[in-house]
Amino acid sequence: TILTKRSQLYGKMKRFSECLDDANRMCTLRPSSPLGYSRKAGSLLSMKEYAQAKSAYLICLSFSPAEDTALINKAIEVCDKHMPQEENELDLATDPRKRILVTVDDKIIKMPRNFSWVVKKQIAG
Numbered sequence: 096t097i098l099t100k101r102s103q104l105y106g107k108m109k110r111f112s113e114c115l116d117d118a119n120r121m122c123t124l125r126p127s128s129p130l131g132y133s134r135k136a137g138s139l140l141s142m143k144e145y146a147q148a149k150s151a152y153l154i155c156l157s158f159s160p161a162e163d164t165a166l167i168n169k170a171i172e173v174c175d176k177h178m179p180q181e182e183n184e185l186d187l188a189t190d191p192r193k194r195i196l197v198t199v200d201d202k203i204i205k206m207p208r209n210f211s212w213v214v215k216k217q218i219a220g
Contacts, residue, residue, distance in 0.1 A: 098117045098120055098124070099121065099134075102114050102118050102121065102134045103134070106134065106137060106138065111141045111142050112138075114134065114137075114138040115139065115142070117134070118131050118132075118134035118135035118138055119131075119135060122135060127158055129155045129156075129158040129163070132151050132154045133152075133167075135151045136148045136149075136151035137170075139151060140170065140173065143177070145174045146174070146178055148170075149171055149174035149175065152167055152170050152171045152174065153171065156168070
Protein backbone atom coordinates (compact mmCIF):
# COMPACT_ATOMS: atom_id res chain seq x y z
CA THR A 96 0.00 0.00 0.00
CA ILE A 97 0.96 3.64 -0.20
CA LEU A 98 1.47 3.92 3.57
CA THR A 99 3.83 0.94 3.55
CA LYS A 100 5.98 2.33 0.76
CA ARG A 101 5.95 5.87 2.12
CA SER A 102 6.84 4.69 5.63
CA GLN A 103 9.75 2.70 4.21
CA LEU A 104 10.89 5.72 2.20
CA TYR A 105 10.71 8.02 5.24
CA GLY A 106 12.82 5.52 7.17
CA LYS A 107 15.49 5.47 4.45
CA MET A 108 15.48 9.28 4.42
CA LYS A 109 15.94 9.26 8.23
CA ARG A 110 12.66 11.13 8.70
CA PHE A 111 11.67 8.91 11.58
CA SER A 112 8.75 10.91 12.97
CA GLU A 113 6.99 10.80 9.58
CA CYS A 114 7.84 7.11 9.30
CA LEU A 115 6.32 6.58 12.75
CA ASP A 116 3.16 8.48 11.80
CA ASP A 117 2.63 6.24 8.78
CA ALA A 118 3.44 3.13 10.80
CA ASN A 119 0.87 4.12 13.42
CA ARG A 120 -1.72 4.54 10.67
CA MET A 121 -0.78 1.11 9.32
CA CYS A 122 -1.29 -0.41 12.79
CA THR A 123 -4.69 1.24 13.05
CA LEU A 124 -5.83 0.07 9.63
CA ARG A 125 -4.45 -3.47 9.95
CA PRO A 126 -4.00 -4.23 13.65
CA SER A 127 -3.06 -7.88 13.09
CA SER A 128 -0.40 -7.21 10.45
CA PRO A 129 3.20 -7.40 11.68
CA LEU A 130 4.49 -4.94 9.05
CA GLY A 131 3.05 -1.82 10.70
CA TYR A 132 4.44 -2.80 14.09
CA SER A 133 7.81 -3.60 12.53
CA ARG A 134 8.00 -0.16 10.91
CA LYS A 135 6.83 1.46 14.13
CA ALA A 136 9.45 -0.38 16.16
CA GLY A 137 12.21 0.46 13.68
CA SER A 138 11.30 4.15 13.79
CA LEU A 139 11.21 4.19 17.58
CA LEU A 140 14.52 2.33 17.76
CA SER A 141 16.11 4.91 15.45
CA MET A 142 14.68 7.66 17.67
CA LYS A 143 16.26 5.91 20.71
CA GLU A 144 12.86 5.22 22.27
CA TYR A 145 13.96 1.75 23.31
CA ALA A 146 11.10 0.78 25.66
CA GLN A 147 8.43 1.76 23.13
CA ALA A 148 10.37 0.06 20.33
CA LYS A 149 10.58 -3.15 22.36
CA SER A 150 6.83 -3.07 23.00
CA ALA A 151 6.16 -2.65 19.28
CA TYR A 152 8.58 -5.48 18.44
CA LEU A 153 6.82 -7.75 20.95
CA ILE A 154 3.47 -7.04 19.29
CA CYS A 155 5.08 -7.62 15.90
CA LEU A 156 6.46 -10.92 17.18
CA SER A 157 2.99 -12.11 18.16
CA PHE A 158 1.72 -11.62 14.58
CA SER A 159 4.84 -12.73 12.69
CA PRO A 160 5.42 -16.08 11.01
CA ALA A 161 7.97 -18.36 12.66
CA GLU A 162 10.69 -17.68 10.07
CA ASP A 163 10.76 -13.97 10.98
CA THR A 164 11.11 -14.38 14.73
CA ALA A 165 14.92 -14.65 14.84
CA LEU A 166 15.40 -11.20 13.33
CA ILE A 167 12.76 -9.66 15.60
CA ASN A 168 14.33 -11.28 18.67
CA LYS A 169 17.70 -9.75 17.72
CA ALA A 170 16.07 -6.32 17.50
CA ILE A 171 14.50 -6.87 20.93
CA GLU A 172 17.94 -7.73 22.30
CA VAL A 173 19.24 -4.41 20.93
CA CYS A 174 16.44 -2.62 22.77
CA ASP A 175 17.23 -4.54 25.97
CA LYS A 176 20.90 -3.63 25.70
CA HIS A 177 20.17 0.10 25.49
CA MET A 178 17.31 0.34 28.00
CA PRO A 179 18.02 1.44 31.57
CA GLN A 180 18.04 -1.57 33.92
CA GLU A 181 14.95 -0.47 35.91
CA GLU A 182 12.92 0.06 32.76
CA ASN A 183 14.06 -3.26 31.34
CA GLU A 184 13.09 -5.16 34.50
CA LEU A 185 9.60 -3.67 34.45
CA ASP A 186 9.19 -4.68 30.82
CA LEU A 187 10.11 -8.30 31.57
CA ALA A 188 6.69 -8.91 33.05
CA THR A 189 5.01 -8.24 29.69
CA ASP A 190 7.50 -10.11 27.50
CA PRO A 191 5.74 -13.21 26.13
CA ARG A 192 9.09 -14.83 25.31
CA LYS A 193 9.88 -15.21 29.00
CA ARG A 194 8.60 -17.85 31.34
CA ILE A 195 6.23 -16.85 34.11
CA LEU A 196 7.80 -14.19 36.31
CA VAL A 197 7.17 -13.23 39.92
CA THR A 198 8.27 -10.37 42.12
CA VAL A 199 10.17 -11.20 45.29
CA ASP A 200 11.49 -8.36 47.45
CA ASP A 201 10.91 -5.91 44.57
CA LYS A 202 13.02 -8.04 42.21
CA ILE A 203 11.58 -9.86 39.23
CA ILE A 204 12.65 -13.48 39.06
CA LYS A 205 11.77 -16.42 36.80
CA MET A 206 9.48 -19.06 38.18
CA PRO A 207 10.82 -22.62 38.16
CA ARG A 208 9.41 -24.84 35.42
CA ASN A 209 8.01 -27.19 38.05
CA PHE A 210 6.31 -24.37 39.96
CA SER A 211 2.90 -26.04 40.19
CA TRP A 212 4.54 -29.15 41.65
CA VAL A 213 6.46 -27.04 44.20
CA VAL A 214 3.26 -25.25 45.29
CA LYS A 215 1.32 -28.52 45.59
CA LYS A 216 4.14 -30.01 47.69
CA GLN A 217 4.20 -26.97 50.02
CA ILE A 218 0.40 -27.00 50.45
CA ALA A 219 0.31 -30.75 51.08
CA GLY A 220 2.76 -30.68 53.82
